[in-house]
Amino acid sequence: MHNHTKLLSWKVFVTPGVATVSDDLPPGEAVRMWSPISSTLIYGERDAVLVDAPTTVEQAEALADWVVNSGKEPDDNICHSWSWRPFLRHRHIAGPIPHRQGDRHRRGLRTHASASLASGHGGALEQAVSRSNPGAAGDGGAALRATPLTWKGMT
Amino acid sequence: MAVEVGHTDTDNTTCLYVPSIGLLVAGDVAYNDVHQYLTECRTHESRLEWIAALDKVEALNPSAVIAGHKRVDNDDSPRIIEETRQYIRDFDRLVEGTATSRELYDRMLDLYPNRVNRGALWRSARAIKG
Numbered sequence: 001m002h003n004h005t006k007l008l009s010w011k012v013f014v015t016p017g018v019a020t021v022s023d024d025l026p027p028g029e030a031v032r033m034w035s036p037i038s039s040t041l042i043y044g045e046r047d048a049v050l051v052d053a054p055t056t057v058e059q060a061e062a063l064a065d066w067v068v069n070s071g072k073e074p075d076d077n078i079c080h081s082w083s084w085r086p087f088l089r090h091r092h093i094a095g096p097i098p099h100r101q102g103d104r105h106r107r108g109l110r111t112h113a114s115a116s117l118a119s120g121h122g123g124a125l126e127q128a129v130s131r132s133n134p135g136a137a138g139d140g141g142a143a144l145r146a147t148p149l150t151w152k153g154m155t
Numbered sequence: 156m157a158v159e160v161g162h163t164d165t166d167n168t169t170c171l172y173v174p175s176i177g178l179l180v181a182g183d184v185a186y187n188d189v190h191q192y193l194t195e196c197r198t199h200e201s202r203l204e205w206i207a208a209l210d211k212v213e214a215l216n217p218s219a220v221i222a223g224h225k226r227v228d229n230d231d232s233p234r235i236i237e238e239t240r241q242y243i244r245d246f247d248r249l250v251e252g253t254a255t256s257r258e259l260y261d262r263m264l265d266l267y268p269n270r271v272n273r274g275a276l277w278r279s280a281r282a283i284k285g
Contacts, residue, residue, distance in 0.1 A: 007175060008178075010219075022274070024277070027257060029274065036271065036272075051171060
């Protein structure tokens with residue numbers, strides 16, 4: 001039924017930069033900004049991978065809305081989350097969890113702000129990809145879930 | 156596939172490459188019109204390491220490169236690999252040619268007046284020059 005030779009596609013969502021707290025403002029600037037952050041959705045006919053997440057709950061919810069409303073989001077799929085942001089200057093990463101179950105029209109979105117990371121350097125990204133449970137979709141519904149990331153080896 | 160590229164904006168960094176569609180999701184290895192985070196590139200050698208990482212991913216010959224930090228609405232052209240490299244070369248040269256963080260910051264802004272987030276440049280300059 002499915003054409004498994006179909007190429008993958010991708011699209012990018014950019015979370016705009018937001019103001020941050022700093023006691024060392026750039027000369028002539030009124031506020032210290034965070035750079036805009038890209039999140040990439042790579043998708044085929046059924047599965048999708050979400051690469052990189054923004055930092056706050058609000059941003060993650062906007063990303064989750066974009067994923068769910070992308071129109072390219074595959075049915076009864078699995079969404080992995082991959083991130084190369086183990087670097088600790090960010091200190092925390094919000095794992096966006098677009099979570100759609102059952103009734104298409106009663107979309108539920110959950111967002112987990114998670115994984116407060118210890119300070120320091122040298123942590124290795126222990127588990128970049130974690131697989132969600134496709135069985136959570138229930139009776140014929142669709143589940144799209146990007147699971148939070150976990151790290152080990154922080155010092 | 157994961158492409159380990161070593162030190163770039165920080166240690167032990169990785170890109171994701173999808174060979175079938177020529178897509179490189181570069182993380183913070185490549186920037187797209189945003190001031191780069193060079194705070195953890197305090198030595199000339201560390202800046203060369205970042206440039207070498209860009210050489211490595213360029214050799215994959217990607218058709219699209221997604222920067223972890225990009226100007227909203229910019230395209231995802233592979234040209235950002237060279238743009239990222241040139242920014243590092245310019246910064247590296249000006250580190251030697253300037254005395255203060257303010258001077259380094261101003262000289263970089265002369266070259267890159269329109270990149271997003273001057274705060275990132277200021278932080279880089281402060282890390283090098285105090």
